[in-house]
Structures are given as C-alpha cells and as structure tokens.
Amino acid sequence: MSLASRVSLPGLARQEITCPYCFAEIAPQRIPFRCRGQVGRRQGCAPVLDRELAEYTGSTAGASLPPVFAAPPRSGGRADCPDCAQPTHNRVCPECHNPLPTAYCDSPGRIVALVGAKNAGKSTYIAVLLHELMNRVGTELDTSLVACDDRTIERYKRDFARPLLEERRLLPTTASAATAPREPLVYLLTRTRPSKLARTPLAGMGRAKHDALALVLFDTAGEDLRSREVRDLHLRYLEAADAIIFLVDPLELPGAHNALADEAQPREGTLGEDPDSEPINIIARVTEALRLRHGLRPGERLPVPVAVALTKIDALGPAVSRQSALHRSRSGSGVLDLDDRSAVNEQVRALLHDWNAGQLDLFLSQQYADYALFGLSALGSMPEGDRVGAGGVRPYRAEDPLLWLLYRFGMLDGD
Ligand SMILES: Nc1nc2c(ncn2[C@@H]2O[C@H](COP(=O)(O)OP(=O)(O)O)[C@@H](O)[C@H]2O)c(=O)[nH]1
Ligand SMILES: [Mg+2]
Ligand SMILES: [Zn+2]
Ligand SMILES: [Zn+2]
Structure with missing residues (x-):
C-alpha cells in the first residue's frame, strides 16, 4: 500500500503495520511471537542464534534469544509456544525479528x-x-x-x-x-x-x-x-x-x-x-x-x-x-x-x-x-x-x- 493512501485516511486503523526497524509492511495477523524462554522457575525454550536478527544488526552479539514462532494470536494478543507451551505476548517483525511492542501492533x-x-x-x-x-x-x-x-x-x-x-x-x-x-x-x-x-x-x-x-x-x-x-x-x-x-x-x-x-x-x-x-x-x-x-x-x-x-x-x-x-x-x-x-x-x-x-x-x-x-x-x-x-x-x-x-x-x- 502506498504511503499516500495510508495518510489520506486519518483516524482509520491501517491494514498494515510498518516495522520501525526495517520498514517492512506487515499484515497484523502475520506478526510472529518470540517465546519468553525460561522465566523464574518455569522452564522455557533455550536461547538459539536468531539469524534474522544477527543479519539485521550485523553481529551475533545479543542475537541468542528464545525462538520465534508463527501462531494466530489468542485473546489478549498472546500465543502459546509450540515447543514449551508457555504463553507469550512478545511479538517480532517477521523480516528482521526486532521486537514490535504490543501498543505499536494494536x-x-x-x-x-x-x-x-x-x-x-x-x-x-x-x-x-x-x-x-x-x-x-x-x-x-x-x-x-x-x-x-x-x-x-x-x-x-x-x-x-x-x-x-x-x-x-x-x-x-x-x-x-x-x-x-x-x-x-x-x-x-x-x-x-x-x-x-x-x-x-x-x-x-x-x-x-x-x-x-x-x-x-x-x-x-x-x-x-x-x-x-x-x-x-x-x-x-x-x-x-x-x-x-x-x-x-x-x-x-x-x-x-x-x-x-x-x-x-x-x-x-x-x-x-x-x-x-x-x-x-x-x-x-x-x-x-x-x-x-x-x-x-x-x-x-x-x-x-x-x-x-x-x-x-x-x-x-x-x-x-x-x-x-x-x-x-x-x-x-x-x-x-x-x-x-x-x-x-x-x-x-x-x-x-x-x-x-x-x-x-x-x-x-x-x-x-x-x-x-x-x-x-x-x-x-x-x-x-x-x-x-x-x-x-x-x-x-x-x-x-x-x-x-x-x-x-x-x-x-x-x-
Ligand atoms: N548554540 C548552539 N549550538 C548548538 C546547539 N546544538 C548543537 N550545536 C552546535 O552544533 C554542533 C553540531 O551539532 P550536532 O548535534 O553534532 O549536529 P549533527 O551533525 O546534525 O548531528 C555542535 O557541536 C554544537 O557546536 C544548540 O542548541 N545551540
Ligand atoms: Mg550527528
Ligand atoms: Zn523489521
Ligand atoms: Zn518456547
């Protein structure tokens, strides 16, 4: 969608969300989740190298994180990790895997x-x-x-x-x-x-x-x-x-x-x-x-x-x-x-x-x-x-x- 058509409709929620890191246009229902990993005593997925994120930052430092998975959001914008079953509400850009805050998605x-x-x-x-x-x-x-x-x-x-x-x-x-x-x-x-x-x-x-x-x-x-x-x-x-x-x-x-x-x-x-x-x-x-x-x-x-x-x-x-x-x-x-x-x-x-x-x-x-x-x-x-x-x-x-x-x-x- 062109910028012109987006901006000429003030007040209407946009169909697409723009990633503020890589500027990809993302359909809201396509925003993947990142597992929360281990939280306190609750077992979660172990961190793995996130290639998309490492590619974006140009470095593997800080790119070892719990995995990203695609899922349709449940109510409250959450989803359960298919591997460890923990609920998460952390969303990421499907292209660059940078975090997309819930308020930004909503x-x-x-x-x-x-x-x-x-x-x-x-x-x-x-x-x-x-x-x-x-x-x-x-x-x-x-x-x-x-x-x-x-x-x-x-x-x-x-x-x-x-x-x-x-x-x-x-x-x-x-x-x-x-x-x-x-x-x-x-x-x-x-x-x-x-x-x-x-x-x-x-x-x-x-x-x-x-x-x-x-x-x-x-x-x-x-x-x-x-x-x-x-x-x-x-x-x-x-x-x-x-x-x-x-x-x-x-x-x-x-x-x-x-x-x-x-x-x-x-x-x-x-x-x-x-x-x-x-x-x-x-x-x-x-x-x-x-x-x-x-x-x-x-x-x-x-x-x-x-x-x-x-x-x-x-x-x-x-x-x-x-x-x-x-x-x-x-x-x-x-x-x-x-x-x-x-x-x-x-x-x-x-x-x-x-x-x-x-x-x-x-x-x-x-x-x-x-x-x-x-x-x-x-x-x-x-x-x-x-x-x-x-x-x-x-x-x-x-x-x-x-x-x-x-x-x-x-x-x-x-x-
Ligand atoms: N007098 C004055 N000088 C400023 C102000 N802000 C920046 N400068 C001067 O402008 C120079 C360049 O600012 P900088 O923020 O580095 O510019 P940039 O190249 O656009 O990032 C600084 O080193 C300051 O000497 C200001 O508010 N007042
Ligand atoms: Mg500068
Ligand atoms: Zn992105
Ligand atoms: Zn998990």
Missing part, C-alpha cells in the same frame, strides 16, 4: 523521522529531546517513552546521554552512515487519556484512548542520501514516515549573519561551500524522493506533516529576542497553545524572509499540504570550545515540533 503506530544536514544539530537534538520526553515533558503530557529494544537503550546512554548530559561534552560529528550503525534508535511514545467520547455521559466510564507514536531516529546526515547503500535504507525510512522533522541550522543561512549574537559569529557557516549541505538542498532532495515514491503529479502536494525547526536559536542576538514569540516560554499546560503556535510560526516565517531564505518557506508551501515552522535550542546557550556552556544543557522549546505532531495526530488537544 494502535496505528506513527513513524516520525528526523532529517538535517551535517552539523544541523541532529545528534544534540536527539539527546536532549529524548531526555525531555523521559522527564519534564513526559510528566507534563502524561506520556511514557520506552525504548523498543536493548540496543537502543545502550546506544542512547553511551553515545548521547552520557557524553552530552553527564560529561557536558559536545557530541562528536556523526560518522558517515556507511560505517556507523545503520540501525535507528526506536522508541514508543504512548499517551493514555480520556477520549472525547469517553467524557460524554453516554459513553462508558473509565474508557481511555491509548495512542502510540514510534520515534525512529537515524542519526545520519542528509548528505548521506548521496551514497547509494545508505540511500536505499533512508528512502524506505522516509517513505514509511508519517511525519518528518527537518532541522535547519540558522548559522548556515547566509542572510542570518546580522541576526547572530556576537559570540555566535565565529561558529557560523562551518560547512563552507558544499551546496549539497545547504538546508534547502537537503530538504529539496528528500522532497524529490518522497514525491517519486508517492507518485505525485506536478502541483500535487505531499500529505505528510512536516515540522521545520531552526535549531540553535540561542545563537540569535538581542535584535531577534526583543518582543519575540520565540523567546516567550511555553505555558506547559499539557495542551498545544494554538495562539502561541501561530505566533511562533509567523515569527520564524518572518525571520526566514528577513534572511533572504524566503524561498525555503515558498518551497515548503508548494510541496507540503501541512507544514509548520519552529525555533528551538537543544543546548540553550553557545558551547564553549568542545564543551557545553557553563550553565549546562538548558533546552528551550525542544519539544515544540513533537507537540505539534501529537496534536496533528489527535493525541494532544489544542487550546
């Missing part, structure tokens, strides 16, 4: 993809956004963020949280995806809230709506779309995405020079002359790929909601911050503040036009039926050398794009 999971040029601030943003969702923002919104596999937990700690948040070191430049892990970090964001229906007197009491969103984060540069091996996986990733967050570094927009704080000026334009890494070119290349996949005719716009965020807005000088919607704090009330949303959108649009980057806005409006502009700062202040600024990591509006997407997906109310 509700139409949405895949959110993140794209940006080298140095746009992707790695830093990933580190900070996930931390915010696991803590402050998660509490505010009553959401829980759970890593879908152990490798994600490991890599988040080792490559993101520990260096940046604990040791306050800037993250090293991401290695090209040709050598770096080709796996995404996969999280499930779930939110339980009373549905509108459940609040009416006619509906049964205590009915809650469970919604799930898969955050699938590849920490690779948009430039990598140039290399054939990486492009394939990434195109499948983008095609499977139900929403995209594009990160744009304002320090790379030549027109923004005068808006930068004095201390930010030495850091601007680090990408030099490579036109492939200019924000608009990255966005254009991704857009072109998406149009092809969707088979759009000229003049038709892509239905995928797109959040375009200027990163590092702490680097903007006082000229911008005065009477700025961007520098007002979000109310933090667990709903999307629609007035605030449109004020920020308009301000970012005005900034782009001031900076002679109005073509970016124009391009987005021609290509996407549903896009929104954001400004955020993952660090909250300019780094000092290769370290986070003295005040530590103080993210600012980092969650905004995600709140908007939750709102667009009907998982968050607007006010």
Whole structure:
C-alpha cells in the first residue's frame, strides 16, 4: 500500500503495520511471537542464534534469544509456544525479528523521522529531546517513552546521554552512515487519556484512548542520501514516515549573519561551500524522493506533516529576542497553545524572509499540504570550545515540533 493512501485516511486503523526497524509492511495477523524462554522457575525454550536478527544488526552479539514462532494470536494478543507451551505476548517483525511492542501492533503506530544536514544539530537534538520526553515533558503530557529494544537503550546512554548530559561534552560529528550503525534508535511514545467520547455521559466510564507514536531516529546526515547503500535504507525510512522533522541550522543561512549574537559569529557557516549541505538542498532532495515514491503529479502536494525547526536559536542576538514569540516560554499546560503556535510560526516565517531564505518557506508551501515552522535550542546557550556552556544543557522549546505532531495526530488537544 502506498504511503499516500495510508495518510489520506486519518483516524482509520491501517491494514498494515510498518516495522520501525526495517520498514517492512506487515499484515497484523502475520506478526510472529518470540517465546519468553525460561522465566523464574518455569522452564522455557533455550536461547538459539536468531539469524534474522544477527543479519539485521550485523553481529551475533545479543542475537541468542528464545525462538520465534508463527501462531494466530489468542485473546489478549498472546500465543502459546509450540515447543514449551508457555504463553507469550512478545511479538517480532517477521523480516528482521526486532521486537514490535504490543501498543505499536494494536494502535496505528506513527513513524516520525528526523532529517538535517551535517552539523544541523541532529545528534544534540536527539539527546536532549529524548531526555525531555523521559522527564519534564513526559510528566507534563502524561506520556511514557520506552525504548523498543536493548540496543537502543545502550546506544542512547553511551553515545548521547552520557557524553552530552553527564560529561557536558559536545557530541562528536556523526560518522558517515556507511560505517556507523545503520540501525535507528526506536522508541514508543504512548499517551493514555480520556477520549472525547469517553467524557460524554453516554459513553462508558473509565474508557481511555491509548495512542502510540514510534520515534525512529537515524542519526545520519542528509548528505548521506548521496551514497547509494545508505540511500536505499533512508528512502524506505522516509517513505514509511508519517511525519518528518527537518532541522535547519540558522548559522548556515547566509542572510542570518546580522541576526547572530556576537559570540555566535565565529561558529557560523562551518560547512563552507558544499551546496549539497545547504538546508534547502537537503530538504529539496528528500522532497524529490518522497514525491517519486508517492507518485505525485506536478502541483500535487505531499500529505505528510512536516515540522521545520531552526535549531540553535540561542545563537540569535538581542535584535531577534526583543518582543519575540520565540523567546516567550511555553505555558506547559499539557495542551498545544494554538495562539502561541501561530505566533511562533509567523515569527520564524518572518525571520526566514528577513534572511533572504524566503524561498525555503515558498518551497515548503508548494510541496507540503501541512507544514509548520519552529525555533528551538537543544543546548540553550553557545558551547564553549568542545564543551557545553557553563550553565549546562538548558533546552528551550525542544519539544515544540513533537507537540505539534501529537496534536496533528489527535493525541494532544489544542487550546
Ligand atoms: N548554540 C548552539 N549550538 C548548538 C546547539 N546544538 C548543537 N550545536 C552546535 O552544533 C554542533 C553540531 O551539532 P550536532 O548535534 O553534532 O549536529 P549533527 O551533525 O546534525 O548531528 C555542535 O557541536 C554544537 O557546536 C544548540 O542548541 N545551540
Ligand atoms: Mg550527528
Ligand atoms: Zn523489521
Ligand atoms: Zn518456547
């Protein structure tokens, strides 16, 4: 089924589930189970080498697991292992054998993809956004963020949280995806809230709506779309995405020079002359790929909601911050503040036009039926050398794009 037909039916449960690891499309009744193995004193199947999983991760480490078996699910989404007879509810992708959480199988999971040029601030943003969702923002919104596999937990700690948040070191430049892990970090964001229906007197009491969103984060540069091996996986990733967050570094927009704080000026334009890494070119290349996949005719716009965020807005000088919607704090009330949303959108649009980057806005409006502009700062202040600024990591509006997407997906109310 094409992405276009999936997205044009909001609210209807999809027929197929997309694996957030390998992007295979799976019929729900075809999702196999993994035996729970030995649990406490109950005997279960012994671990065996899982070839599909080892193939996916490129390593046999961590791939010795209880066996996978196909079975029609019984009530409660469980099945009994044919070998050891133990019930299990662990589901896996039939292609790559990565775990598919029950909440993801049950509700139409949405895949959110993140794209940006080298140095746009992707790695830093990933580190900070996930931390915010696991803590402050998660509490505010009553959401829980759970890593879908152990490798994600490991890599988040080792490559993101520990260096940046604990040791306050800037993250090293991401290695090209040709050598770096080709796996995404996969999280499930779930939110339980009373549905509108459940609040009416006619509906049964205590009915809650469970919604799930898969955050699938590849920490690779948009430039990598140039290399054939990486492009394939990434195109499948983008095609499977139900929403995209594009990160744009304002320090790379030549027109923004005068808006930068004095201390930010030495850091601007680090990408030099490579036109492939200019924000608009990255966005254009991704857009072109998406149009092809969707088979759009000229003049038709892509239905995928797109959040375009200027990163590092702490680097903007006082000229911008005065009477700025961007520098007002979000109310933090667990709903999307629609007035605030449109004020920020308009301000970012005005900034782009001031900076002679109005073509970016124009391009987005021609290509996407549903896009929104954001400004955020993952660090909250300019780094000092290769370290986070003295005040530590103080993210600012980092969650905004995600709140908007939750709102667009009907998982968050607007006010
Ligand atoms: N001032 C400021 N600089 C940032 C921020 N986030 C990232 N940077 C800078 O941008 C550089 C590249 O960020 P990184 O996340 O590695 O970009 P990636 O290549 O897209 O993964 C970092 O080393 C920081 O110097 C931010 O929120 N504010
Ligand atoms: Mg990076
Ligand atoms: Zn898979
Ligand atoms: Zn078993």
